[in-house]
Amino acid sequence: MAEQSDKMWYVLHTYSGYENRVKENLQSRAQSMGMEDYIFQAVVPEEEETERKNGKVKTEMKKTFPGYVLVEMVMSDESWFVVRNTPGVTGFVGSHGAGSKPAPLLPEEVASILSSIQEDKPNYDIEFEIGDNVKIVTGAFAGLEGPVTEIDAEHGKLKVEVDMFGRLTETELDYSDAKRI
Structure with a gap:
């Protein structure tokens, strides 16, 4: 069993448009291959984008980093192999090739990314009351x-x-x- 303190966040490069599919594939592979103690979660950073056009407000989710998925894992030979060979994953960001292990994200980078995608919905200034x-x-x-x-x-x-x-x-x-x- 892996030590919880060894958990780090890594960035995967994927085919653009396949980020959510890679996330699902990674989660199901971790479960089916018994890697839940090494591969914890995958995140596709998205943010809500609101656009006003012709008096209509349109809100949609846009990928913050198209073509990339964040994965929280303990880096071992087995977990590295499972993640790297997940369908849709083209490689790790920060790996120098030739079988070298990738560099993890810095804790400040992870905190910044995760806090931006976990923000609450926008707060509106309520200046109206029923009956106004x-x-x-x-x-x-x-x-x-x-x-x-x-x-x-x-x-x-x-x-x-x-x-x-x-x-x-x-x-x-x-x-x-x-x-x-």
Whole structure:
């Protein structure tokens, strides 16, 4: 059994677009080959990217390091062999070839990468309360006013009841699309 103190993070180079498949392959190979005491976890660093286009907000996950997977493992001949021969892995970053073992990431590098991918969702400044009258400043309902009926703080959304053609209509919009009056 490997010592927990020998655990280090290494960077694998993969075919671009196959990062998640390599992560899954690595985890299943570690289990099927009895290497759970040597290969602990694989991570594909991703970050949420929000884009606003034509008044619509689109959020998607983008790979921070396309073509790379981080793996936490104890470096031994057996674990090195299992990881290196996982389908989709083209090699270790920091290995000089000819069968040499790779250099691990520095603890500060690992802490920085892991903290950036484990951050909570963005915090929105909630300046509205249910019942507040707001004016819609952008979008199809720009210029209309009405009370806030619902607040979704997690996604930064409001529901506002507006009078359209003599009829009350509820619309959902981003915090940034409304201002308190």
